[in-house]
Amino acid sequence: MMNEKKGRKPKIVVIGGGTGLPVILQGLKAKQADVTAIVTVADDGGSSGSLRHYANVVPPGDIRNVLLSLSNMPQQHKDIFQYRFDTKDNFLAGHSIGNLIIAAMAEMEGNIFEAIQTLAEMMGVDGHVYPAAEEPLLLHAIFEDGSKIVGESKIAKVSKKIERVFVTANEDNHQVKASREVLKAIQEADMVVLGPGSLFTSILPNLMIGDLGQAVVDTKAEVVYICNIMTQLGETENFTDSDHVDVLHKHLGKRFIDTVLVNTEHVPKDYVNYVKYEEYLVQVSHNFTGLSKEIPRVISDNFLLFRDEGVFHDGEKVVEELFKLAYETNRIRYAKA
Template sequence: MRKPRITVIGGGTGIPVILKSLRDKDVDITAIVTVADDGGSSGEIRHALQMTPPGDLRNVLLAMSDMPKLYERIFQYRFAETDGALAGHPLGNLIIAGISEMQGSTYHAMQLLSKFFHTTGKIYPSSENALTLHAVFTDGHEVVGESKIAGYKGMIDRVFVTNSYNQDEPTASRKVVESILESDMIVLGPGSLFTSILPNLMISEIGQALKETKADVTYVCNIMTQRGETEFFSDADHVRVLNKHLGDNVIDTVLVNIEPVPKEYMNTYQFDEYLVQVKHDFTGLQAQAQRVISSDFLRLENGGAFHDGDLVVEELLKILQVKS
């Protein structure tokens, strides 16, 4: 019998938590990773080489790899701020950039690196071109660039993507649509709603594939609201935004953490973008999704509130068992 196929879509530091826990399970994993990041090291590299940003791909590669910790530390090494043109760049970003140039595309680079680092599963950039994220706010103001969105004071109404270096319609990377259509489960998140998850779904081919797939589309709802993105959002608001952008009630299942984050626990200096715990609106959720699963998915670590990947994956596998 074939393994269940799970495709995880997102970016940032969210989906690596799920991928790391999925790696040890008897499932066929695919990761589809955002290419709209234009800040920090990724932004500098994408602008210099006009390539897809490497940072989110780097984090996913490490999460799905069985490489020894020493190799991981080397790949994640970040040059010191006194290192001139290299200042702040993780070594892994430069390696991905170099191999992308050598192989002719980031897609081919990730296939080579996946073999090199013995990854469990497949990794695809959501598009083979760098994308620019546009946010239109409720007051009509438009902000261009993922890294600039949180700086504008207002509520986001919608987002969309364009190709950064040509006028063509953004298209999905090869194998991406096929992976979505052939999956048994699609997992969205966890991660920044407007800047890590939606940039992938706003590629029309990916949005359409999510509507057509027979897979269970599961959203792992964020634990904390995020400054400049989801301030004052309930869990139902997160799902409403996803369905609105996709043009239909595409989300089948929502995973919601109901374990409280202890008061004063969050380190507001280290995690200053995260504000308060997401409020629950179960009536709103039930109107937006077929199934709502609320449980303790919380992991407290180093002054931050994160998803416990093992607990989330345990629930995902239960959903698959029910479907089969």
């Protein structure tokens, strides 16, 4: 059990993908948590999708951003890793140097898991980074009207209400399994954090890996969901915070979330640049009655960070709540043991 007085770092596993994940990881790193990031491998758009297609490699974009968020490299080195080739560079256009390095390392090491571990050591990563699976996955969506589509980047473009999603292997129909060390990390965690990130395309692709999802359901750790601030075009249109939780529970067949963090601060309509952030729709509305039926604990507060004409989770505020929750829940569990 975690004991604050003895000074043991809380073991916190964060599962997801997209731009929200690195924000939380940076905050956890600053608080010196024992962090493990489990990163989605179902992305098929942009540079990641192109490299996935040509090199048959796990999409590297989210992995790159997570490695950098936990890295102790000088900022100049991080900037090099993040540099994206200009659109005039023909074949290299749109690719970041980091994505190319990860693809090259996967080829050198023979598998993505070892590639990430080697890079983590080279980059001075403070924590653990694991791909959700050791092969690229295909994300499938079934819509309420019965139609289907394959491909993470295509799902939101359909603009239909999603009934459910699932994943399969890239090549054939063999059973998809979690990457090595992933199940152990979840089992030994004090806390498992889901999000923030796109519900259907960043969080659920991880949980739909059979043994990974079951490990999250079975873990004795506190399972926390960080609810999105804004609804998302083609994914969560008209969703309340309770709707987000309900989708997660239905996909895994059990009410497994212990705590949800929801932002209650108002987002001014005239602040957000909806051209720049075209996936934004409106602010997620609240249904605290529905939430109380789904989960034991709701933490609601001002978690907003206004930046670059967009709204984001304030990593410091979120992590502060996660730490308080981790110590409190483990104190209670220790007292009952």
